[in-house]
Amino acid sequence: MKRINYLFISMLVSLFACTDKPLVVSEDEVLSLPSQPYDYQNLQLPVGTSANFSIFSNFDLVNGEVLFSSNKLDITQWGATLGRVLFYDKKLSLNNTVSCGSCHHQDKGFADGLQFSTGFEGRVTTRNSMAIVNPILQNNLFWDSRSKTIHDLSLQPVQNHIEMGMENLDRLVEKIEKTDYYKPLFEKAFGTDVVTPENISKALSQFVGSITSNRSKFDKGLTNNFNEFTELEKLGKEIFNGKGQCASCHGGNSFSALDGPNDPYGGGGGTFSIAANDLRGATNIGLDLVYKDNGLGNGKFKIPVLRNVELTGPYMHDGRFKSLEDVVNHYSEGIKPHKHLDVKFTDGKGNAKPLNLSTIEKKALVAFLKTLTDKEMASNPKWSNPFKK
Ligand code: HEC
Ligand code: HEC
Numbered sequence: 001m002k003r004i005n006y007l008f009i010s011m012l013v014s015l016f017a018c019t020d021k022p023l024v025v026s027e028d029e030v031l032s033l034p035s036q037p038y039d040y041q042n043l044q045l046p047v048g049t050s051a052n053f054s055i056f057s058n059f060d061l062v063n064g065e066v067l068f069s070s071n072k073l074d075i076t077q078w079g080a081t082l083g084r085v086l087f088y089d090k091k092l093s094l095n096n097t098v099s100c101g102s103c104h105h106q107d108k109g110f111a112d113g114l115q116f117s118t119g120f121e122g123r124v125t126t127r128n129s130m131a132i133v134n135p136i137l138q139n140n141l142f143w144d145s146r147s148k149t150i151h152d153l154s155l156q157p158v159q160n161h162i163e164m165g166m167e168n169l170d171r172l173v174e175k176i177e178k179t180d181y182y183k184p185l186f187e188k189a190f191g192t193d194v195v196t197p198e199n200i201s202k203a204l205s206q207f208v209g210s211i212t213s214n215r216s217k218f219d220k221g222l223t224n225n226f227n228e229f230t231e232l233e234k235l236g237k238e239i240f241n242g243k244g245q246c247a248s249c250h251g252g253n254s255f256s257a258l259d260g261p262n263d264p265y266g267g268g269g270g271t272f273s274i275a276a277n278d279l280r281g282a283t284n285i286g287l288d289l290v291y292k293d294n295g296l297g298n299g300k301f302k303i304p305v306l307r308n309v310e311l312t313g314p315y316m317h318d319g320r321f322k323s324l325e326d327v328v329n330h331y332s333e334g335i336k337p338h339k340h341l342d343v344k345f346t347d348g349k350g351n352a353k354p355l356n357l358s359t360i361e362k363k364a365l366v367a368f369l370k371t372l373t374d375k376e377m378a379s380n381p382k383w384s385n386p387f388k389k
Contacts, residue, residue: 022388023181029387031181033081038382040080040210046253047222049137075206078188083207085185086200088385091175093120094165101385103129107378109308110211115319119163126293128319131312133305136209137254140281143317144296169197176200211383213307213374229371236368239361244331245344249283250306255372257281257303265303283342286335286352287316298340310373324366332357
């Protein structure tokens with residue numbers, strides 16, 4: 001009898017979960033999902049980049065040995081749909097107060113607009129919440145590049161965020177098993193309603209991995225020779241690629257650490273050299289003489305993706321700069337001669353070599369950075385919060 005009851009309830013729930021009809025989750029919240037899942041499978045990636053590139057990430061160098069990892073990320077429509085629900089569900093924190101979406105807001109390029117964020121039990125993060133954009137192209141995640149790939153993330157997404165208070169994944173499994181609206185979603189995503197830490201992680205990383213951007217003014221420019229760019233934006237682009245050396249770090253059409261077999265900041269994915277592997281797509285840009293937080297070591301931090309940067313302030317690992325103007329001022333005249341400052345910013349004699357940009361050059365750089373905004377990504381319902389008040 002109990003079993004029949006259960007069957008009946010789960011059929012009922014599954015009926016709800018595949019209609020547009022909202023499902024009541026709590027007194028003040030409903031869960032709305034589309035009857036047909038959104039398209040997450042066809043990734044919209046920038047010209048000249050390809051998700052296949054991250055297949056490189058399946059080679060991992062450990063003590064000089066090449067390991068083959070089988071964690072390739074396969075995105076399915078229902079897997080990512082389940083991931084979307086998990087991403088925005090406060091049940092993923094120990095006391096139901098925080099979801100991934102609490103610190104990663106879609107309209108802010110998945111950053112949160114704060115210097116530091118408040119997590120579980122009022123614990124404040126020691127680093128600035130990061131934008132999420134095209135993570136599938138990256139081989140270095142988090143400010144200290146501690147995760148190499150989105151595949152890594154697929155193993156420990158919740159635990160990597162101690163602010164959620166969920167150190168024990170078994171507890172999470174228990175909670176999710178008791179939540180009715182998950183059964184049909186797990187069934188659709190994985191063909192079974194049995195909840196496992198692996199499947200929670202897989203679904204989350206499918207959703208996170210699907211967050212892609214190639215619809216900015218810059219992307220359009222790639223197709224029409226930038227003929228819609230203003231003179232200021234064109235000048236900014238020139239400085240970004242030339243005098244400013246910005247592109248030598250925030251490189252390619254992904255605007256992230258250059259990471260191929262011959263790239264100087266190889267994140268450990270595309271290159272087979274251990275020296276480059278150690279760089280992990282991170283470097284020191286002379287923010288301080290002495291760092292409170294040393295990141296990957298020696299004040300090296302991940303070279304962040306600049307796509308959507310207009311939406312993702314405040315900036316840097318500690319959110320110290322409020323505006324893009326502040327960031328540009330740093331590169332122009334604020335670089336400190338830290339012992340481990342990136343050689344690009346030194347004169348070879350231990351002195352910092354700031355860019356000394358003119359007022360118009362600074363304005364141009366900021367104008368160019370704003371062409372990297374993808375408004376469609378920031379508002380597309382497929383990445384939005386399905387829980388509504
Ligand atoms: C309390 C705020 C908070 C919550 C909740 C949170 N994050 Fe984060 N997220 C951060 C911060 C802060 C960082 C940078 C942490 C660091 O570098 O040590 C970050 C970094 C990331 C990154 C790395 C991005 C990059 O480009 O390197 C990803 C991906 C991510 N979070 C996904 C998630 C997922 C998935 C969840 C839910 C399981 C989640 N976050 C929950 C604050 C949060
Ligand atoms: C030597 C490599 C390197 C060069 C050259 C470089 N950057 Fe950066 N950039 C970084 C690193 C590393 C960080 C993160 C530093 C930190 O948080 O401690 C960063 C951070 C940023 C940020 C903040 C992004 C965020 O999400 O907080 C912006 C904006 C930025 N850089 C723009 C530029 C511009 C514009 C130029 C050219 C004038 C430039 N960068 C040149 C490595 C570089």
